[in-house]
Amino acid sequence: MIEKKKLSISFEEYSSVDELSKSDKILCLESVKAMSSSHSPYSGFRVGVAVQLESGKVVYGSNQENVAYPSGLCAERVALFTIGSTYPDDKIISMAITAQTDHFEIKEPVTSCGACLQVMAEYEKKQSSPINVLFYCRNGSIIRTEGIKSLLPFAFAETRLQK
Template identity: 80%
Template sequence: MPNNTLTITFEEYSSFDELNTTDQELCNEAIKAMSTSHSPYSNFRVGTALRLESGKIVFGSNQENVAYPSGLCAERVALFTVGSTYPNERIISMAITAQTDKFQITEPVTSCGACLQVMAEYEKKQSYPIEVLFYCQNGSIIKTKGIKSLLPFAFAESRLKK
């Protein structure tokens, strides 16, 4: 049985100042998106900003519910907003950030598996990679050039279309 190796590629920046101005702007927009977070149970606010090909910025924030499975992550809120409001626009990039009053976040917060799967679906739909920035306001930033680096074995069953 062969042993395979999987390698992913990402960029890591030690500070906000190392980002180009376009990425800085998107990270700042993700901070703004956190202001609409409804997170009274976890007090863990997440904001996402998506940049569309037209230049429009679309926001998403986590929306909790007392029935925990009924909530939704910021990434999916933003992606589903694009899907329902701008279905023919290409998503160029997205920035995700988080904040809590309970502790200091010192590493980038990455997306959950469900969000990664939805990102992969949108990337497949538009046949174009989505650049993702995981922005830690008090630390480093991780940047990928597509979802395959984050979820290399995304579920993609082409026979379901038939």
């Protein structure tokens, strides 16, 4: 018997960074600063992320391209892997992601790729608490989610691979 199911997601949309809570606004503005270390000479598409940890620390990431395209890394994974290796026991509270290019105007929030979402899901699972994500469009709206499940509802999570 085929069972039809329906999936719904939940998110908030803000028209301006000024509508956000003080902490979310600061994190979005910090994500803009993070773009300054982007190495994107091939695409010209700079991405920055600022991640708020439970300890109060903010960790930054930016996209790092390579002439051998698959060898680059997205801003989100740069930040998350830095946290995993430097602050492994510090919970991730929120992360803000933004992007910019000189080639065109970005009018909608730029969302994370599937690989980054999967890594976010892994860190959320590791810490047993949701990670709030803000997709910040500097010339448009901001999307805010509470947890990765709304972004990647069918994340790979094979529990038999664990010890």
